[in-house]
């Protein structure tokens with residue numbers, strides 16, 4: 001099967017050459033990397049931006065009165081501008097650097113949540129959520145007397161919108177949900193859900209971990225209150241991510257962490273805080289990570305994104321076609337709209353055994369509960385095997401996955 005097409009302006013061969021890791025061999029086989037929902041591989045442009053910073057510009061930012069610090073600060077703030085444009089943020093001061101979605105959600109939970117939630121308030125989260133969008137809310141609700149309530153999903157893996165409507169009332173202060181499910185690929189109708197939540201006065205936090213690599217996100221068009229994503233799922237480095245918030249909300253929120261850089265003036269009589277975004281950026285930041293993320297955003301901006309979406313959709317379609325012929329294979333979830341994430345079970349082969357066996361063929365998939373235990377409970381399974389596709393995957397990769405599965409059926 002020829003699988004290196006030019007997909008509507010996206011030259012897959014060229015894209016693949018941008019990612020050095022795709023040339024690796026694993027256990028004597030060419031690497032077939034199908035674990036992109038866990039983390040994506042990094043293009044040369046990102047690796048080079050990080051290396052350039054450490055080789056030529058290494059200094060702390062916003063502090064030193066010297067050339068290296070100036071260069072580091074300029075690159076650091078240019079990344080913030082690039083991310084602001086990437087999300088269509090009204091202003092770059094609404095871009096807060098965090099370690100990733102986990103820290104983004106914790107920041108909102110511990111800062112906004114602790115100052116806005118009280119006894120009797122309700123926080124709604126779909127069964128689809130990643131643990132990083134459940135546990136921080138459980139912690140903050142335990143401290144404030146608010147409650148966390150799951151929004152039901154249909155067997156397909158789509159949010160039950162009728163059930164959501166039945167739950168929404170003026171005691172709901174927040175709806176938090178992922179834009180795309182990491183476990184089964186559901187693309188949630190976030191614009192619609194935001195409209196419904198806003199109608200009862202609730203704020204909405206969107207976890208964009210699995211969305212930003214697949215299509216352009218516009219926070220103003222979504223009309224969300226908070227949006228967060230991780231750099232490492234967007235071809236950028238680990239340990240860096242973004243929290244975007246509405247300016248009036250961020251302004252009113254207390255700092256999350258205290259320390260250097262987030263202050264205006266410190267005395268033992270009292271401390272005043274810096275303005276946005278620095279109020280939320282205590283301590284020396286992950287400078288190389290920010291610069292690497294800026295490079296990742298520029299890399300993605302240079303791709304034909306519409307072509308990439310078509311390509312990924314065609315990989316999922318091809319996957320479903322081949323999966324239908326594999327004896328004993330069951331797909332978990334079949335959402336109305338899905339990104340290139342395929343979660344499945346193979347009769348007689350535990351997902352973790354399948355993962356190890358595929359690894360022997362050089363095929364990397366994720367197995368387990370995908371940090372979504374409530375969703376696994378909803379489906380009555382302990383975990384699944386998951387193949388997740390991105391811009392550089394090909395039909396050959398899909399063929400390899402199913403040839404690998406056939407060895408064990």
Ligand code: PLP
Nearest residue numbers: 100101102130132178182209230
């Ligand atoms: N939310 C979703 C939907 C995810 O897929 C992930 C990571 O797998 C996270 C949150 C957590 O992201 P991070 O570990 O980068 O903070």
